[in-house]
Amino acid sequence: MTGASAATRLHLPGSSPVHRLPAEVKIVAAVTFVFVVVATPREAMWAFGAYLALLAAVWTVAGIRLSWLAPRMLIELPFVVLAVLLPFAEGGERVVVAGISLSVPGLYAAWGILAKGTLGVLVSLTLAATTAVRELPEALARLHVPGSITTIVVLMIRYADLLAAEAHRMRIARLSRGDDPRTLRQVGATARGIGGLFLRAYERGERVHLAMLSRGFSGTVPAFGPPARSTDWISALAPSACAVLVCTTAWVTA
Template identity: 65%
Template sequence: MGAGAHPLYRHGDSVVHRIPAETKIVGLVAFVLAVVATPRDLLWPYVVYAAIVAATWWAARIPVRWALPRMLIEAPFVVLAVLLPFAEGGERVDVAGASVSVTGLWAAWGIVAKGTLGVAAALTVAATTPAAQLPAALSRLRVPAVMTSILVLMIRYIDVLAAEAGRMRIARISRGDSPRALHQAGAVAKGIGALFLRSYERGERVHLAMLSRGFDGRTPDLAAVGAPPKAPAAQWVVASLPAAVAVVIATAAWVVP
């Protein structure tokens, strides 16, 4: 698994790239928790959070045009948020000639704002953290070894499965399949089922290969296997600054009327 094996990693040499992975993981969790804990009926905290994310992108040299398309993963939640003002009850107001719920509007705003900030923060960590650093970082954070091993194998084989799905798609098209046609939905569903079976069989082969090489079910201390040095206190301080500011803003949002 090479450095930056996962598709969201963006090669660079910024100050954010050089911060150890464990500090960025802790900072990400603290930032997301601060955003989630912020009252949804206030606007100014979210402006500050967005400024923190933008400043981090600038420090990490992450272009907006690169990041925005990769944030479309939250699109289903945005669709749900758009429907909430029409489905919720309570007090209603007219917006562009349509009667919508005030409670639904605030709920939609909360979903979109918090979801977008969470996805942007997670993307920032993914774009600046090579996959090879994750095992040691999780081990140092006392994540159970089994969960760390599962994550490592997932990162290793997700590209393999994506390539397999691409080959299956090319094979269908070469045999006259039209993926965008509605009547081909059955073929697509069968392809997904076949990919699942192939993935399961591949997992069994990998497990047998591990057993033949002496694997006994116990995972090694990944923090001690070719890991980079631990983060010094100065890097912990730098990595914690965005999260610390977010925690202060979330606290102020509840205290300041």
């Protein structure tokens, strides 16, 4: 696999107005939207429905289908499991639902995790679907993100598939030698394999960094294209501005 295949899995090519917006304005809009969702009181359930409606409007303009989003939402499953357990594990006031005693604070906590976590994942997927990976370095540079962080993010995206392929080759090599990683007695071998993969990743990172330095890399990613226009900022931040209004109303009416 290559870095391009990683981009293909999350990026949905298109020519919609959302796709054409500069990456830096979409990043700021997405981060703002997520912060607003997190700041919303969990008791204001209507507000989360309003956020979902705003995202649905963006999906309509960008041509993003629910059938594309649904399988990529599986990354949220660990948080769903945690949310399901909270009404049983929390203390405080209890309520009986279908003959089962549940914690009221646990129910609110579970709702908060599900609602805010789901919206956060949906915002991230929307950003990834409409923004190509190659646009990220310049966008982060325009946002004045420290050069070291930009470099780490770019290399992580570029070499994630290479490390996954390396781990797969190591697993095949173990299996071809009669190893069964599913048994408990192979825990030590699995740990050594993870350590070996870490060392290989570290060595590969050193080689790549030296190669970059030999080609004149100065530690910062230059921005070549024109900066985003004021109309781009207004268009990208419009859903976030609506979200801020919803959040403010939720706090006022709480």
